Amino acid sequence: xxxxxRGGRIIDADGERALDVxxxxxxxxxxxxxxxxxxxxxxxxxxxxxxxxxxxxxxxxEPGQEEAETIETGARGGSLGGYTALVAMPNTDPxxxxxxxxxxxxxxxxxxxxEIVASAAMTVGRAGEDMAPMGELVDAGVGIFTDDGTGLxxxxxxxxxxxxxxxxxxxLGRPVVLAQHCEVSALSAGGYMHEGExxxxxxxxxxxxxxxxxxxxxxxxxxxxxxxxxxFQHLSTASSVAMVRRAKAAGLPVTAEATTHHFTLTxxxxxxxxxxxxxxxxxxxxxxxxxxxxxxxxxxxxxxxTDHAPHAPHAKERTFDEAPPGMxxxxxxxxxxxxxxxxxxxxxxxxxxxxxxxxxxxxxxHGAIVVPGAPANLCVVDPDEAWTVSGVAMASRSHNxxxxxxxxxxxxxxxxxxxxxxxIDGEAQR
Amino acid sequence: MTAHFLGIDGMARTDLEExxxxxxxxxxxxxxxxxxVPALRGRTVATVFFENSTRTRMSFDTAARxxxxxxxxxxxxxxxxSKGESxxxxxxxxxxxxxxxxxxxxxxxxxAHRVAGWTNAAVINAGDGCHEHPTQALLDCYxxxxxxxxxxxxxxAIVGDVRHSRVARSNVLAFTxxxxxxxxxxxxxxxxxxxxxxxxxxxxxxDSVLGDLDAVYLLRMQRERISEGxxxxxxxxxxxxxxxxxxxxxxxxxxxxxxxxxTNPGVExxxxxxxxxxxxxxxxxxxxxxxxxxxLFLLLGSGRNPADDDGGNR
Numbered sequence: 001x002x003x004x005x006r007g008g009r010i011i012d013a014d015g016e017r018a019l020d021v022x023x024x025x026x027x028x029x030x031x032x033x034x035x036x037x038x039x040x041x042x043x044x045x046x047x048x049x050x051x052x053x054x055x056x057x058x059x060x061x062e063p064g065q066e067e068a069e070t071i072e073t074g075a076r077g078g079s080l081g082g083y084t085a086l087v088a089m090p091n092t093d094p095x096x097x098x099x100x101x102x103x104x105x106x107x108x109x110x111x112x113x114x115e116i117v118a119s120a121a122m123t124v125g126r127a128g129e130d131m132a133p134m135g136e137l138v139d140a141g142v143g144i145f146t147d148d149g150t151g152l153x154x155x156x157x158x159x160x161x162x163x164x165x166x167x168x169x170x171x172l173g174r175p176v177v178l179a180q181h182c183e184v185s186a187l188s189a190g191g192y193m194h195e196g197e198x199x200x201x202x203x204x205x206x207x208x209x210x211x212x213x214x215x216x217x218x219x220x221x222x223x224x225x226x227x228x229x230x231x232f233q234h235l236s237t238a239s240s241v242a243m244v245r246r247a248k249a250a251g252l253p254v255t256a257e258a259t260t261h262h263f264t265l266t267x268x269x270x271x272x273x274x275x276x277x278x279x280x281x282x283x284x285x286x287x288x289x290x291x292x293x294x295x296x297x298x299x300x301x302x303x304x305x306t307d308h309a310p311h312a313p314h315a316k317e318r319t320f321d322e323a324p325p326g327m328x329x330x331x332x333x334x335x336x337x338x339x340x341x342x343x344x345x346x347x348x349x350x351x352x353x354x355x356x357x358x359x360x361x362x363x364x365x366h367g368a369i370v371v372p373g374a375p376a377n378l379c380v381v382d383p384d385e386a387w388t389v390s391g392v393a394m395a396s397r398s399h400n401x402x403x404x405x406x407x408x409x410x411x412x413x414x415x416x417x418x419x420x421x422x423x424i425d426g427e428a429q430r
Numbered sequence: 431m432t433a434h435f436l437g438i439d440g441m442a443r444t445d446l447e448e449x450x451x452x453x454x455x456x457x458x459x460x461x462x463x464x465x466x467v468p469a470l471r472g473r474t475v476a477t478v479f480f481e482n483s484t485r486t487r488m489s490f491d492t493a494a495r496x497x498x499x500x501x502x503x504x505x506x507x508x509x510x511x512s513k514g515e516s517x518x519x520x521x522x523x524x525x526x527x528x529x530x531x532x533x534x535x536x537x538x539x540x541x542a543h544r545v546a547g548w549t550n551a552a553v554i555n556a557g558d559g560c561h562e563h564p565t566q567a568l569l570d571c572y573x574x575x576x577x578x579x580x581x582x583x584x585x586x587a588i589v590g591d592v593r594h595s596r597v598a599r600s601n602v603l604a605f606t607x608x609x610x611x612x613x614x615x616x617x618x619x620x621x622x623x624x625x626x627x628x629x630x631x632x633x634x635x636x637d638s639v640l641g642d643l644d645a646v647y648l649l650r651m652q653r654e655r656i657s658e659g660x661x662x663x664x665x666x667x668x669x670x671x672x673x674x675x676x677x678x679x680x681x682x683x684x685x686x687x688x689x690x691x692x693t694n695p696g697v698e699x700x701x702x703x704x705x706x707x708x709x710x711x712x713x714x715x716x717x718x719x720x721x722x723x724x725x726l727f728l729l730l731g732s733g734r735n736p737a738d739d740d741g742g743n744r
Contacts, residue, residue: 200622203539203561203599208623273540317518317548319538321559 001039002030003421005380005414008044011346012051013354014369021049023376027418031372042414042424044380050349051367052084052377052415054356055330056179056257057148057233057305060086060116062108063101064093068398069310071105074330075112076430077308077395079422081330082379082412085115085357085366090126091149097121097132099140113415113422113430115377117360119144122161122178128152131161138168138176143361146179148233149280151215153185158219162228174361175229175253182215182232182240183207183281192321194267194282202271204320209237209288212281216240220247223254231359232256234307236281238291245300255359256295257305260329260336263292265402275316275323276402279309293342296351303356304337306330310398328401331394334381335408345383379423380414387411395428434546434553435725437562438603446571446607449724453572456723459496460716469731470499476529478504478521478545479556480536485691486556486566489715490533493722497731502527517541518548525549530730534558539596552729560594566690567600569721571608573714574645577686582609587639589615589671590649590698593622593660597690598649602630613639615671619660636671640680647688648673648698668697675702686710 003023010017010032022038024030055078061069071088078086088105090096096105102118109116120137124130126147134145145165152158165176188207193199195206216232220243223230235241235256244256261279266286269277277283295301309326316323337348357367368374386409391399415423422429438446459467475494477487487503494501504524524532531552534542539561546553557563574581586605592598592614605612606629613631614621625632633639640646651667661667668674673687678700681687687699687709695701704711 195623197624197627200624200628201599203559203596205560206623273543314516314518317516319517319536319541319544321538322517 003040003042004036004038005044005049005378006036006041008047008049008380010049010370011349012370013350013367016346021370021378023416023419025419027376029370029372029374029376032370040421042380042421044414046384047380047382047413048345048349049370049378049380051353051370052379052417053082053334053352054085054360054362054366055083055306055308056087056303056356056360057259058086058088058308058330059091059310059326060088061310062092063104068312068315069396071108071116072112073395073397074308074310075109075114075116076428077330079113079415079417080395080412080426080428081332082334082352082381082415083114083330084377084379084415084417085117085360085362087117087119087144087360089148090119090121090146095121095125097124097126099136102137102140102142113417113428115362115365115417117144117362118142119146119179121145122147122152123157126150128154128157131157131164134164134168134176135171138172143172143174144177144179146181146233148179148181150185151181151183155218155222159222159226162222162226165228166226177229177231177359177361179231179233180215180219181234182212182219184211184214187211187214192278193270194284196267196285198267198270202273204270207282209239209284212237213239213243216243220252220254223247223252227253229253234259234262234281234305235292235295235301236262236284236288238288241291241295241300245295245298248300255302256300257303257356258292258296258301259305259307260333261327261402263289263296264336264340269402273320275318275320276327276400278320278323278325279307279327280325296341296343302351303359304333304341304351305356306333310396311400312398316400326400328391328394328396328398332389332401332403332408334412335410338383338410339408376416376419378416379412381410382413383410385409385411433729435564435729436542436546436553436555438564438567438600438607439562441607443607446568446604449568449721449728450572450575452724452728453568453717453720456727457717457720459723460720466496466498468498469727470494470497473499473530473730474502474528475499475531475533475726476502476504476524476527477533477556478524478535480506480541481557483535483557486535489718490556490722492719493726496719497723497726499726499730502529517544521545521548525551531726554725554729557596559596560599561596562600563596564600565718565722565725566597567604568725569714569718570601570647570688571604572717572721573688573710574686576713576717577710578644580609581605584610584644585613585642586610586645586647587613587615587643588647588649589636590651591620591655592616592649593620594652595649601647602628606630615639617661617667617670620655636677640677641682643682643685645686645688646673646681650690650692651694651698664697672698672700673703674700678703678706681708688714691715
């Protein structure tokens with residue numbers, strides 16, 4: 001059966017053109033041209049056909065916390081959000097810190113509607129004490145290492161992991177990416193939101209911006225020392241963005257991501273005391289938000305990530321200190337980036353698709369130029385369609401979206417994963 | 431007024447004055463030979479305390495009983511999470527005993543606000559972490575008003591661990607709403623991280639403000655602030671910020687001394703200061719009951735006569 005995306009305009013890293021796309025049975029693009037017809041024709045009129053999105057930062061909770069999310073439900077949410085690949089964070093239970101768990105995550109991901117890229121922990125059990133078997137993991141194809149959820153505190157161990165990773169480049173075929181959740185726990189411990197005027201007024205103990213910035217500063221220094229390929233996760237403060245900007249200008253091999261919530265929400269949201277707004281790093285101030293947008297605008301921040309972090313409803317029905325941090329992100333990322341990042345549409349697609357695909361080392365399959373023979377991982381987005389966010393309507397097993405009830409503009413109409421239409425007219429097909 | 435009493439934040443001067451005037455009525459009840467009225471007969475007040483407290487719970491309990499309400503108590507020393515039950519589950523269970531009002535104390539800011547979203551009962555904030563303790567602020571205002579007639583133009587120092595103090599946050603709002611001037615006095619580590627925008631001035635030395643005060647409000651000092659690295663020692667704190675006998679002597683003759691209790695004698699307040707005729711610490715305790723009667727009545731007793739002692743069977 002031939003499938004054709006009809007009547008849209010293609011936007012990819014090569015530019016923009018109004019052409020139809022025919023999907024082949026082999027999971028690749030069969031033809032790109034005008035007036036193509038197929039057995040199944042998906043309407044793309046008024047829409048943009050883009051390479052599928054790539055999330056560098058998704059918590060899929062499996063194995064271990066299946067009440068909150070599974071790889072299947074997380075991938076379905078990803079597909080509804082236009083994603084064709086998700087980098088799964090390793091803070092699972094057991095921790096994804098060895099080949100066996102990596103293989104389990106991949107096996108669970110294979111029948112899902114996204115490509116699941118397993119990342120692995122830098123240290124055993126993410127405990128920050130002993131290096132994970134990085135060589136074995138690299139031989140199994142793992143290219144991204146992170147202790148996400150916590151920063152790696154010990155500067156000596158961080159230095160060693162950086163050095164060790166540079167020796168694995170040939171085995172992987174490209175530089176190993178070390179992704180850091182920057183947070184000096186001695187400064188952040190006991191803090192549940194950004195420390196500042198709002199935390200002072202609300203009486204919620206805060207964590208200062210410097211808890212993030214000190215680790216960004218340390219890791220930039222260690223990259224200079226070791227030459228390791230470093231990726232900064234969820235940058236949230238003005239000073240962090242400025243340091244990464246200078247590091248890039250100095251030619252250091254660093255990249256960075258920002259989450260949608262760090263350029264759309266501020267610490268003022270915590271005034272509701274609703275832990276749906278509790279997240280690490282915490283929501284910051286207006287000026288931090290502006291700096292993150294400026295970082296996206298000038299390329300300091302390479303990619304938008306979601307830090308999609310599902311938590312079952314009862315987990316958030318606790319006090320602000322006891323509730324776990326994190327918020328849903330996969331289904332709202334495109335509309336928020338389009339509406340609030342300040343980027344124009346081609347740049348929005350770049351930070352959601354081909355730039356993160358390159359960082360994840362999957363640019364051969366995702367974020368690719370839309371030409372015959374390329375892998376058919378695509379999404380069709382309507383930049384004008386307005387919709388209202390509803391947590392319970394999402395594919396996730398959890399409902400913890402901080403955008404509940406908000407009307408957003410920009411919606412994913414169809415998503416194609418390896419030639420298969422997994423979302424048609426905004427409906428998940430499986 | 432809403433159906434809840436969650437904080438001083440957002441209350442207008444007139445709201446505060448209305449409550450203080452209503453408190454007069456209940457203070458009068460407290461002075462009767464039989465200090466009890468049937469105003470809330472048939473109503474149930476639940477104290478829901480997730481943090482150890484004897485005084486505040488006794489005060490609310492006494493207030494509810496003097497209004498003839500039934501009282502039930504829930505007390506959990508540790509957090510609810512230790513039993514695996516979510517806060518919401520706990521609240522729904524307590525409310526299902528038929529409570530008309532939940533008096534909530536919790537070590538985390540915002541808990542009373544969250545609880546208010548989950549129950550039809552009236553919620554009274556009896557202290558939420560480092561956020562607010564609004565009935566304490568009311569009783570402090572009532573105590574000052576009792577001495578001075580009004581707070582307008584008063585200069586009040588709040589001394590000590592403002593950073594972690596719900597009493598300080600509520601009192602800054604209440605004192606300034608009623609026209610007083612507030613100076614926060616604390617070592618820099620015990621001030622909130624950002625006090626810009628607060629209607630206060632700040633001083634790091636008690637001696638610099640002592641001679642120019644109408645009231646000095648001493649906050650309780652916790653020993654754990656030493657292990658948290660916020661102060662070097664209790665000795666140094668007491669030397670710099672304690673209301674010693676010598677400092678008490680330098681207080682203006684008409685100034686009053688307040689403390690939310692329980693005191694740490696020799697730390698933030700000397701025995702001499704506590705026993706000084708200018709100390710109103712015991713008045714605060716007495717007024718606490720009257721103020722809490724007023725709050726309970728305002729939330730639960732609408733349409734009834736507050737001081738009615740002729741309401742039927744007793």
